[in-house]
């Protein structure tokens with residue numbers, strides 16, 4: 001392997017014209033050199049006090065050498081900048097006291113495991129020739145526009161959630177070019193995608209005395225504006241959009257911030273991911289439009305009494321919502337209360353998704369595994385489930401439930417072609 005890499009680099013240089021004899025000499029010489037393995041290093045100490053204000057922590061790294069190496073973790077992602085910086089003595093680098101040069105320049109000099117600092121990913125340390133840089137690779141389906149700013153911890157939270165989606169489903173999103181877009185606020189997300197939504201919001205006053213969801217003429221209606229949505233899925237762009245902050249429903253400028261809200265962020269990623277999966281088969285004929293799904297949905301719906309509807313009102317607006325929520329629950333990403341609620345009210349839908357949809361993406365889960373890991377009442381009588389989890393009866397009135405999205409069907413009034421989703425250059429490292 002080392003020979004192959006060296007030969008390629010060598011052939012790219014002008015010295016390649018010297019000829020084969022020299023090349024074989026190089027190959028022989030390389031055989032004697034030790035293979036340089038990129039070391040994976042742990043964080044030995046987390047310092048949060050007495051550091052410059054722009055940093056949230058200094059992460060000391062156990063280098064196994066005499067040299068000292070620290071990662072400075074910034075509080076905010078600043079456009080065009082990385083979320084972490086390598087802090088070291090330049091002499092240690094130039095004199096080779098920190099990390100050996102990798103065999104291939106594209107490879108990192110060191111990999112830093114973030115776990116000791118409560119970070120699930122790794123930082124790759126690259127030697128650019130003039131210094132070390134720290135890169136944090138994110139999920140291949142996360143889209144971080146160059147201009148976007150946000151709290152570093154919010155990014156970690158979203159990225160960790162995406163990395164927990166079963167691998168077969170993430171690969172399908174990647175192949176299908178389904179992305180998750182994040183940004184600081186509604187300006188950097190919803191209004192950036194669709195400037196006409198800002199006008200729509202400005203022209204749509206909210207009656208603060210009205211609940212965000214209510215039954216009007218026998219139908220459940222969502223009263224929120226775009227500005228009030230904690231996240232949404234855009235089927236025509238295959239795009240999940242989750243701003244760090246949005247405006248609290250019923251207020252002029254109350255801010256709801258996702259920073260530090262890991263459970264809520266995970267709930268949202270898995271719910272919106274469920275919408276994304278709905279459209280993996282085809283745009284015009286998604287899974288929630290299949291006959292089997294419709295039958296299961298109607299069966300479950302007919303068993304929900306009028307007096308119980310408020311507990312699951314959001315999922316009675318259309319079929320796409322229970323599809324998304326059930327899928328999120330079965331993939332293991334929803335919080336306990338949300339999983340219990342949806343799986344107990346929509347058992348037939350869940351069985352349909354479990355047996356007819358998820359196996360297409362290599363994800364198989366048995367009812368026993370669901371009972372063991374996700375919701376112990378799975379498959380039993382709903383009344384029993386409600387006794388087991390009495391709090392779910394209140395769940396639909398909790399703030400966190402606003403985490404469910406507004407599902408937009410192909411609506412030509414949304415001006416959806418304003419910003420094209422680019423298929424590359426989505427910043428896979430920050």
Ligand SMILES: [Zn+2]
Nearest residue numbers: 324404405407
């Ligand atoms: Zn939704």
